[in-house]
Amino acid sequence: MSASAWGVGDVVQIDPAHDQRFGGCFMVITEPKAWGAQGYVSIPGKTGVAYYRCPSEAMHFIGIAAFVVDSGDDDDASAPPPQSAVDAPSSLPVPRPGGREP
Numbered sequence: 001m002s003a004s005a006w007g008v009g010d011v012v013q014i015d016p017a018h019d020q021r022f023g024g025c026f027m028v029i030t031e032p033k034a035w036g037a038q039g040y041v042s043i044p045g046k047t048g049v050a051y052y053r054c055p056s057e058a059m060h061f062i063g064i065a066a067f068v069v070d071s072g073d074d075d076d077a078s079a080p081p082p083q084s085a086v087d088a089p090s091s092l093p094v095p096r097p098g099g100r101e102p
Contacts, residue, residue: 006032011062014041018058027052028065040069 006012006029016023022041029039036055043050049069 006037006056006059007064008032009065009068010037011065012037012039012054012059013062014052014054015058015060018054022052026062027054027059028068030068 008029008031010029012027012029014022014025014027021044025041025044027037027039027041029037030051031038033053036053036057036059038051038053040049041052042048
């Protein structure tokens, strides 16, 4: 997938060959970039999420998230995990960019 095709709420899997720790993790894109995207991933073996930057060639499209966790603080390095995908007050619905369906 080309870099310009990434959208907010896209779920991608990070190539295991790209990163020893986060390879294989699913990332929810929060900021598409010309070179790839920034998003959040669950921290392997820990509670919470970490923000991660990944080049396009190391991401594989999985689908579109129903919600994107909003930490409420742009300077915060991590956001609390949602209570659930349905009732988390810090989650925002994601528009379906380009008319794509999950």
